[in-house]
Amino acid sequence: MTVAYITGASRGLGKALAELLLQEDDIRVVGLSRQQTIEHHNYRHIVLDLSDIEVVERFRFPVEEYDKYILIxxxxxIEPIGHVGHDFSTNILANFNVNLVSPSLLMNMFMRQFSTRSKEMQIINVSSGAGKYPIDGWSSYNASKAGIDMFSLVLNEELKKDNVEHIKVFSIAPGVVDTDMQGVIRSSDETKFSNIDKFKDLYNDGQLSCPESVAKLFKKVIDKPNDFPDVILDVRNF
Ligand SMILES: NC(=O)c1ccc[n+]([C@@H]2O[C@H](COP(=O)([O-])OP(=O)(O)OC[C@H]3O[C@@H](n4cnc5c(N)ncnc54)[C@H](OP(=O)(O)O)[C@@H]3O)[C@@H](O)[C@H]2O)c1
Known part of the structure; x- marks a missing residue:
């Protein structure tokens, strides 16, 4: 039996991943986010606000025995969108907390709780092409995604140094996916983000991937992690 803990399983890519994994009888999915939208006999939801660091620090994964443990x-x-110094918003903290600090805390806790069990483990971080190059207006988002890539690389380095082969870590960019996040990007304005027309064009030209097909590409890594020797991946290259 496998357990997959998926943050943000209530919408978009996370929901598509959860629903894809739930098609398999031997996988239990635990969703972690503020809202529950999935009802399934093998699904459990834990309400968790990843912007609330004190709560996330106290979070512990349920103590249960499985053959394989997955953390996604x-x-x-994406917010805040806008040039640095143009806004008094406190969203920078929320962005880093949700995109980088909480995932790092969860990885740390996942390793602490399960790594000594000698069971197969996978950590899959959903990253972004935006973590690899600068986009004006997206400083927090780009930096947080660059951070999650580097955290994953360091963890992988540590696993190699300790000769650990049963734990794999990946940081995977999903491409441009038709989710609420893309709606937020399109509804921002060009004074805050000069690339907005590119994202509107991608949408109008039907160039966005659907979450269900991207989830299937992520599943390739889950099913055959040894086929993917690199930590940093982009599904557009699969
Ligand atoms: N869409 C794209 O084109 C694209 C491109 C590159 C990378 N990505 C990455 O793909 C991942 C999924 O994005 P998406 O497009 O599917 O986004 P989405 O449709 O906006 O969904 C975001 C998910 O994150 C959860 N979330 C947001 N704030 C949270 C909080 N404070 N605490 C707990 N959960 C929170 C939401 O759950 P609740 O509302 O229930 O809390 C929701 O399930 C993200 O890491 C994103 O950066 C997306």
């Missing part, structure tokens, strides 16, 4: 850090926020 999928939840993410």
């Amino acid at each position: 850090n999928n939840a993410g926020v």
